[in-house]
Amino acid sequence: MTKTLFAVLFASFAIGQVTADEYVTNGGLSSLRGSTELNQEAQPPTMPSVIEQDTTYPNAYIFQPPLIPHDIRNYEMSLNANKCMSCHSWKNAPASRATKVSVTHYLGRDGEVLADVSPRRYFCLQCHVLQVDAPALVDNQFEPVESLR
């Protein structure tokens, strides 16, 4: 008697599982996940490639950190080394003909002039970023001011 009871319980449990899986549906609504069901995984988009060019990007607003117009794969940025500065530092920029880092980077937080790049400006990628060959994720209607157009 108990054996059959267990069998019935187990069977109903198993059926319950199956139906629960069947009922996963977003009802045709899409969210931040897109229209991918909860129990599925979306195909990630392919990695876009970095845009390489020998000219700089125009600035969109005053005090915008200029964008990086070249690939920086494996350029080390650590306690030991800052690869960006081997071209963009004031010392190396004339030889490499790269853009010099702005004078603002040599100022301390109280505006005092320092002998080298301020530690708070050390990590270049905190503000300066790459551009990749990909469509914008969201529509943007930002217009630069007249003087920058």
Next chain:
Amino acid sequence: MKWIKAFFKALSRPSKAAVGIVLALGFFGGIMFWGAFNTGMELTNTEEFCAGCHQPIVKEIQSTIHYSNRSGVRAICSDCHVPHNWTDKMVRKVQASKEVFAHIMGTISTEEKFQARRKHLAEREWHRLKENDSLECRNCHEFEYMDFTEQGPRSVAQHSTALADGDKTCVDCHKGIAHRLPDMAGVEGWQ
């Protein structure tokens, strides 16, 4: 004692075997020895062998272009750190016996010891490549075969001037291409 004496006596006495047999034995023995020697030498050139002691460094290469790239060509430790030319390779292997001693002494046996010595080790490698005009780079990246039209503008600017003149060699600019860098303060062209 007795059998050692007998062995040397046998070595110093002319053999009763025919010259042909002695020559044939010598010939095949030579092939066997050379094969074993080269196989042994190649064994010390594998990534697994290097990783036996240099595990943390071997890990560092994995994010770089010499390990993962679009065309699937990979450079392993020995491609850059061991000369390909036979005589140069032998010289380097003999020098490496000093490094075996360092391993036994535990000179860089912990992460802290390694980090403290990192700059010294890196400078030695940079110096070696500077001296041989970056020979190990040029085993694959031959200047004569470079097509500047396929290079980025920044690369052309450097390669068509300083490298073409022989003014600079690969390692002068390309440091830390397969490893993390040591403290670069005071290194020419950095910071």
